[in-house]
Each structure stands twice: as structure tokens, then as C-alpha cells.
Amino acid sequence: MKFVDEFxxxxxxxxxxxxxxxxxxxxxxxxxxxxxxxxxxxIYRFGLKDILPDNIELIHGPGCPVCVLPMGRIDDGLALATxxxxxxxxxxxxxxxxxxxxxxxxxxxxxxxxxxxYSPADALKLAKANPEKHVMFFAIxxxxxxxxxxxxxxxxxxxxxxxxxxxxxxxxxxxAIRAILDSPDMRLDAFIxxxxxxxxxxxxxxxxxxxxxHKPIVVSGFEPLDMLxxxxxxxxxxxxxxAKVENQYKRVVPWExxxxxxxxxxxxxxxxxxxEWRGLGFISQSALRLRDSYAEFDAERRFDxxxxxxxxxxxxxxxxxxKGVLKPAQCKLFxxxxxxxxxxxxxxxxxxxxxxAYFNYEHRKAMASSLAWPA
Amino acid sequence: MxxxxxxxxxxxxxxxxxxxxxxxxxxxxxxxxxxxENDMPEAGDWVLIHVGFAMxxxxxxxxxxxxxxxxxxxxxxxxxxxxxxxxxxxPEPPKPS
Numbered sequence: 250m251k252f253v254d255e256f257x258x259x260x261x262x263x264x265x266x267x268x269x270x271x272x273x274x275x276x277x278x279x280x281x282x283x284x285x286x287x288x289x290x291x292i293y294r295f296g297l298k299d300i301l302p303d304n305i306e307l308i309h310g311p312g313c314p315v316c317v318l319p320m321g322r323i324d325d326g327l328a329l330a331t332x333x334x335x336x337x338x339x340x341x342x343x344x345x346x347x348x349x350x351x352x353x354x355x356x357x358x359x360x361x362x363x364x365x366x367y368s369p370a371d372a373l374k375l376a377k378a379n380p381e382k383h384v385m386f387f388a389i390x391x392x393x394x395x396x397x398x399x400x401x402x403x404x405x406x407x408x409x410x411x412x413x414x415x416x417x418x419x420x421x422x423x424x425a426i427r428a429i430l431d432s433p434d435m436r437l438d439a440f441i442x443x444x445x446x447x448x449x450x451x452x453x454x455x456x457x458x459x460x461x462x463h464k465p466i467v468v469s470g471f472e473p474l475d476m477l478x479x480x481x482x483x484x485x486x487x488x489x490x491x492a493k494v495e496n497q498y499k500r501v502v503p504w505e506x507x508x509x510x511x512x513x514x515x516x517x518x519x520x521x522x523x524x525e526w527r528g529l530g531f532i533s534q535s536a537l538r539l540r541d542s543y544a545e546f547d548a549e550r551r552f553d554x555x556x557x558x559x560x561x562x563x564x565x566x567x568x569x570x571x572k573g574v575l576k577p578a579q580c581k582l583f584x585x586x587x588x589x590x591x592x593x594x595x596x597x598x599x600x601x602x603x604x605x606a607y608f609n610y611e612h613r614k615a616m617a618s619s620l621a622w623p624a
Numbered sequence: 625m626x627x628x629x630x631x632x633x634x635x636x637x638x639x640x641x642x643x644x645x646x647x648x649x650x651x652x653x654x655x656x657x658x659x660x661e662n663d664m665p666e667a668g669d670w671v672l673i674h675v676g677f678a679m680x681x682x683x684x685x686x687x688x689x690x691x692x693x694x695x696x697x698x699x700x701x702x703x704x705x706x707x708x709x710x711x712x713x714x715p716e717p718p719k720p721s
Contacts, residue, residue: 287627294697340675367709368676370656374711390675393628397677400658445628448672448680471627472693500686501672507680509661600699 285443286313286601321557323348339387369401376413396510399517424535442468451506528568628672630687
């Protein structure tokens with residue numbers, strides 16, 4: 250357990266790991282899904298799978314907002330920005346995601362004004378600084394990020410900025426979990442609940458998972474000890490035949506969520522009737538769009554959106570990996586046509602994507618040794 | 625990115641209730657406190673920051689642990705790069721209309 254020495258309280262980690270082994274003893278096979286991309290990354294980085302007994306299986310859920318965005322939406326966003334007066338802005342992890350017409354970075358190389366921003370507030374600032382241009386912000390993210398986009402739009406209104414719009418691809422976590430549970434090829438026993446989404450929505454929205462689906466869910470922090478403790482809590486519930494929502498990440502997540510964040514989201518956004526998710530298909534009420542009262546800031550209403558629908562490359566199995574039906578290495582393209590250097594799908598681009606995480610932590614050594622340097 | 629970045633609130637601006645200077649690993653930038661309007665931090669408090677907005681208040685101990693976690697996840701540099709990328713400036717006085 251190499252990471253144990255790097256952390257404080259290695260003793261506590263050891264005792265917790267022992268407790269997991271003790272609780273999991275027996276012939277029962279436990280399937281637990283972590284929904285949040287940050288947890289996926291932590292599981293690989295900390296090698297958690299190696300310290301869990303073989304009968305506990307961790308399955309990666311669709312918690313990477315870059316990964317679940319269908320390719321066509323990237324092409325749509327880029328199409329909106331082909332006007333030379335438009336500045337296309339997005340977070341860094343969007344820049345290399347391939348659309349059918351190329352990634353944002355590739356469009357930049359071909360002359361489009363594409364800029365990385367680290368905050369929607371900076372996209373707005375760019376609009377203020379370039380009054381003769383239009384700044385479009387390609388918004389992605391779950392409920393962790395949506396409130397910040399909402400507040401930025403409210404600030405734009407308050408300051409009378411008119412050359413700013415948002416191409417909104419915010420998605421909501423609960424419908425994704427529901428779609429996973431409804432999926433016939435998924436059998437899950439429990440969930441490790443997202444950490445920072447829950448600081449916004451709180452723990453209440455997960456109650457139906459316990460009450461209606463009888464699956465335990467524990468909202469977890471990101472340290473190895475947090476995740477191990479969460480697994481202990483899940484195992485205890487499973488063994489007792491219980492199903493309830495518990496909060497392991499109390500130091501950050503309030504049960505009722507963040508009222509100011511929820512208020513901002515409700516002020517600016519409404520639910521789309523449906524939205525397409527890579528791998529999960531169309532899910533009703535799973536994504537946000539701007540309300541009519543904020544239509545002037547909605548890129549989809551200010552500009553013509555082509556409405557491109559692109560199926561993933563035939564051989565790529567992004568959808569199945571996203572749903573947790575396939576492990577990353579089971580995709581036919583993994584490690585061959587599709588690597589972090591030349592990704593075919595978003596799961597290999599984003600650091601939260603399970604393919605990138607698996608590749609970087611399990612395959613990096615093998616790849617390095619096979620790289621051929623020019624003579 | 626799901627992960628949030630811990631920072632220390634250094635300075636607030638009277639008349640601009642949503643703006644604050646925070647420090648993350650020696651880098652100082654302005655962030656928006658609008659999501660904490662129900663429980664505003666003061667100078668000296670620690671907050672978790674995500675895409676330029678403070679998401680929640682946390683203790684100093686938890687903030688230091690969170691930074692350690694980010695570093696262990698190999699995201700310490702990315703976190704600093706994000707914070708360095710925040711471009712909000714000092715609030716300008718309102719222009720005369």
C-alpha cells in the first residue's frame with residue numbers, strides 16, 4: 250500500500266482496510282458505483298482497488314461532465330463561433346475534446362478565436378474588454394459548476410453587458426443515477442455519492458435511491474480514508490439489510506445543500522425536457538437551459554444551432570464504459586487507437602474520465618517503454 | 625473538474641460584497657463570494673473554490689488536508705494553474721452615467 254506512507258494516519262487507514270476485509274468476508278459479491286469523476290480519479294491514483302478484497306467491485310459511473318457530452322454538442326458550440334466576431338471560451342479540459350469537425354484546440358489552430366478561461370466570470374470579463382466582439386462561454390459541469398454560471402449571467406444582466414452568451418451544457422446528477430438504475434444491464438448494490446455536487450444540492454436528493462430502490466448511498470470525501478470509511482459505512486448498511494443516505498463528508502457537505510447556489514440556479518435555469526447523454530441516450534429533465542427571462546444570454550437562442558448529432562466512432566465503446574458495463578481496457582480501441590496523446594473519445598481526454606485515469610495509472614510505464622524517439 | 629481548491633480569504637472590499645482576495649499556495653487572486661451570501665466569510669477564513677467562486681467555508685485543518693489531497697492526486701499544479709488563471713481585478717468605481 251504505497252500511498253499509506255504518504256498520508257497522515259496510516260494506522261487509521263490500515264485499521265479501516267482491515268474493517269472492510271472483515272465486513273466483506275463471505276461469498277457475497279458487492280458492486281458499488283462511484284458517480285463522481287473526482288472519485289474515479291482518486292480510486293486509481295490511490296490504488297484503492299488493490300487494497301479492497303476481491304469481492305468488492307468498484308464500478309465507475311457517468312460522473313465526468315466532459316465525458317457524457319455527446320460529440321455533436323461540441324460541433325454545435327464550435328459552429329456558433331465560426332463568426333470571426335465571436336470569441337469561443339471554455340475550461341481547459343474542453344479544449345482537446347474531439348468533435349466531428351475537430352477539437353476546440355484544432356479549430357484554434359485553424360484560425361478560430363478560442364480561449365481558455367478558468368472561470369465563467371473571466372469569460373464575462375473578456376466580453377467587457379472586447380465590446381466590439383461577442384464572447385460565448387461553453388458551459389459544462391454538474392450542479393457543482395452550474396451555480397457559478399448562473400451567478401455570472403446574473404452579474405452580466407446587472408452590469409448591462411450585452412455581448413456575452415452561454416452555450417449551456419450543464420447536466421444534473423440525479424437523472425443520471427436514475428438512468429443507471431433503470432438500465433437492464435446494470436446490477437448495483439450501493440453508491441458512493443458525489444462530494445462537491447452535494448455541497449450544492451445537499452443529501453436530500455438522494456433519499457429516493459434508498460427509499461425506492463433500496464440501495465445505500467454514502468456521500469464521500471476524496472481522501473483515501475474518506476473513501477475507505479464510506480465503503481465501511483456502505484458495507485455495514487448492506488450487511489444489516491438497510492438502505493439509507495449517509496454523509497461521510499460532513500466537514501464540507503451540509504445536509505440541506507447551499508441555498509444561495511440553489512437560488513441562483515433556479516433564477517437563471519430551468520430543466521430541459523430531455524437531453525442526450527453519451528452512453529445513456531436521451532434522459533428526460535436531466536440538463537439545464539436558460540429561462541426565457543435570460544434568453545438574451547442563451548447562445549442557442551441568439552445564434553443558429555445546427556443541432557448536430559454525431560454517433561461515436563463505431564469501434565469506440567465510450568457509452569458502455571460510461572455506464573460501467575465495460576472496463577476501460579475492454580474497449581477495443583483502448584491503448585491502441587485511443588490514448589491520452591490521441592484520444593478518440595472524451596473519456597480519454599478528461600482527467601476525470603475512467604479511460605484516462607486507468608491509462609495513466611496502469612499503463613503509463615508500458616507506453617513509455619514503447620515510445621520510439623527519432624534517431 | 626469536480627475538485628475544489630482551498631484558499632484563505634485575505635481581503636474583502638466594502639461596497640463590493642461579492643469580491644474577495646484569496647490566497648492559494650502563494651498565489652493571490654480575486655474570487656466571487658456570491659454563493660456564500662448566506663454565510664459570508666471574513667478575512668482569515670478558509671474557503672473551497674471552484675471555477676473562481678467560493679463554494680463553502682471550511683476549517684484551516686480541512687483546507688490544508690484538501691490541498692494535500694490535490695497534490696497527492698497529482699492536481700496541485702493544475703489547481704495553481706487554475707487560480708493563476710482567474711482574472712477578476714480590483715473593483716472599479718462605478719462610472720458616472
